Amino acid sequence: MERISVWLNRNSLYIALLAAWIAMCGSLYFSEVRGYVPCVLCWYQRILMYPLTGVIAIGLLRRDRNLPYYVLPFSLLGLGVSTYHYLLEKTDLFAGSSFCAQGVSCTTQWINWFGFVTIPFLALTAFLIISLMSVIALLNGQPEAVNEEGDPLRTPWLPVSGVIVVVLAVFTALFIAGEQDPQVAAAQQSPFATLAVTPGPQVRVDGTISDPATLTRGEQLYLQSCAACHGLDGQGVANLGNQLRGSEFFAASTDAELLAVIRQGRELTDPANTTGLVMPPSGGRPDLSDEDILAVIAYLRTPQ
Numbered sequence: 001m002e003r004i005s006v007w008l009n010r011n012s013l014y015i016a017l018l019a020a021w022i023a024m025c026g027s028l029y030f031s032e033v034r035g036y037v038p039c040v041l042c043w044y045q046r047i048l049m050y051p052l053t054g055v056i057a058i059g060l061l062r063r064d065r066n067l068p069y070y071v072l073p074f075s076l077l078g079l080g081v082s083t084y085h086y087l088l089e090k091t092d093l094f095a096g097s098s099f100c101a102q103g104v105s106c107t108t109q110w111i112n113w114f115g116f117v118t119i120p121f122l123a124l125t126a127f128l129i130i131s132l133m134s135v136i137a138l139l140n141g142q143p144e145a146v147n148e149e150g151d152p153l154r155t156p157w158l159p160v161s162g163v164i165v166v167v168l169a170v171f172t173a174l175f176i177a178g179e180q181d182p183q184v185a186a187a188q189q190s191p192f193a194t195l196a197v198t199p200g201p202q203v204r205v206d207g208t209i210s211d212p213a214t215l216t217r218g219e220q221l222y223l224q225s226c227a228a229c230h231g232l233d234g235q236g237v238a239n240l241g242n243q244l245r246g247s248e249f250f251a252a253s254t255d256a257e258l259l260a261v262i263r264q265g266r267e268l269t270d271p272a273n274t275t276g277l278v279m280p281p282s283g284g285r286p287d288l289s290d291e292d293i294l295a296v297i298a299y300l301r302t303p304q
């Protein structure tokens, strides 16, 4: 226990450095390789996180005792933003929030590992680690500039560059593994390619006639969860989502097929992906029930 605490006191800022680099590379991996679109709140968190990768590294290299004071304002603000973002995703506490009225919705959950780990949750964890480690460094007067005898310590080039190089190497491997097949990439040029590509010889609509209450519920849920990418009228939004209402794909699919497609979403690597844009699983709303999604489908089947 004693040993662990001594080790932690000495290395807390290296742990903070590691967390900041993993957070930055991870967020770039999600947006640049996986194609997940960052929302407005994501950008605020990036603004607060990315500078820390440089600030912590330089502070450590210069053995600047004040380093935690430079880091904490960013990491604590970031902790606030990601906590707010996570609550927005997972609770109704801020249901009336006007954040992300434009572009991709802040409540779209691109990932939902184990039912609770979303991207803001990962950011929250990183900001929390960085804040805690900075407080530990602050209490222990780290980084130290002189040793016990009062001699100046050497510049820690090796550990600082070691952390950065290891994180970069891991993520470069992920970036290369995620590189798209050039042929697939070419086929995905047009965001509205779906229309031209999807064959729909026989029209297979379920023909269920929905009651007005279902349609109203479907409309509400559609506007909350899908409209940011697929347009208020279901006609699509350039570079975010394609046409749904009245599309051949919609007409040619049964409700059950559409439900399965929506539940699964479409990663860039999905052979069915035609636009080169990502559809998050369940439209980024893992909390929607099958009935909810069927109501959205019923609503989209009504002509506008």
Ligand code: HEC
Binding pocket: 037, 104, 108, 194, 198, 222, 225, 226, 227, 228, 229, 230, 240, 241, 242, 243, 244, 247, 249, 250, 258, 261, 262, 266, 272, 273, 274, 275, 276, 277, 278, 279, 280, 282, 283, 284, 285, 296, 297
């Ligand atoms: C973050 C943006 C985004 C959100 C939110 C979103 N979608 Fe999508 N959706 C897409 C993209 C992009 C595609 C096209 C993917 C592709 O190339 O196949 C798509 C494809 C689809 C398709 C297949 C259409 C076709 O022609 O291939 C259906 C159905 C669909 N979405 C329904 C929904 C529903 C219902 C919701 C709300 C619950 C929703 N989407 C939310 C981005 C989104």
